[in-house]
Amino acid sequence: MSRRTLRTKALTGVVALAVVGIGQLLTSHLPDELTELRPFEAAGHIDESVDVRTGSVRVQTVNGGTSLRSPIAAMRTSNLWVVIAYTFTPSQTTTGLFSIEMVAANGMRWSGTASRNQNLCTSSVPGLPIQCQAAIEVPADYIIGAHLELAPTADLTQYDAVAVIDLEITPDVVADWKANPEVTLQGSTLGAS
Numbered sequence: 233m234s235r236r237t238l239r240t241k242a243l244t245g246v247v248a249l250a251v252v253g254i255g256q257l258l259t260s261h262l263p264d265e266l267t268e269l270r271p272f273e274a275a276g277h278i279d280e281s282v283d284v285r286t287g288s289v290r291v292q293t294v295n296g297g298t299s300l301r302s303p304i305a306a307m308r309t310s311n312l313w314v315v316i317a318y319t320f321t322p323s324q325t326t327t328g329l330f331s332i333e334m335v336a337a338n339g340m341r342w343s344g345t346a347s348r349n350q351n352l353c354t355s356s357v358p359g360l361p362i363q364c365q366a367a368i369e370v371p372a373d374y375i376i377g378a379h380l381e382l383a384p385t386a387d388l389t390q391y392d393a394v395a396v397i398d399l400e401i402t403p404d405v406v407a408d409w410k411a412n413p414e415v416t417l418q419g420s421t422l423g424a425s
Contacts, residue, residue, distance in 0.1 A: 289382050292317045316380060331381070
């Protein structure tokens with residue numbers, strides 16, 4: 233091989249490595265698809281008002297037990313029923329809060345509308361609070377450190393404003409809930425609590 237051929241091959245190799253390196257550098261600085269799909273999250277705690285796109289939400293209480301009594305039926309579980317009482321106050325249009333999910337510390341999710349779970353929340357006019365309740369059946373092993381995610385839309389929350397509420401669930405709370413035979417779900421009402 234001639235020196236010119238060796239130089240050409242070496243230069244081609246160096247240029248190829250440089251292009252790959254620049255490509256990796258650019259890729260690491262660009263947002264990924266998951267970043268684009270994330271919701272706009274507003275963090276809060278129990279008994280603290282959090283603004284979402286269409287109003288504000290405040291979780292008042294979180295209780296748990298091994299059976300759920302509602303106006304419709306009573307349901308027992310080998311897991312735990314977690315009942316969340318919250319208020320939603322629309323700010324601009326007649327609407328409600330239609331998405332509620334409990335999220336474990338490991339990322340597992342339980343929807344407030346899937347399976348036997350219930351989210352009892354209606355619509356209201358701007359300024360008139362809605363007293364809502366949700367009951368979510370969750371395995372006791374996963375709810376320590378869980379938080380709640382509430383959003384105005386039931387589907388496609390990735391582009392929406394989401395209230396992320398720390399439920400302050402500790403091992404002691406779970407032990408109390410396991411000893412509690414029953415929690416009650418009453419439904420939603422309009423007006424202040």
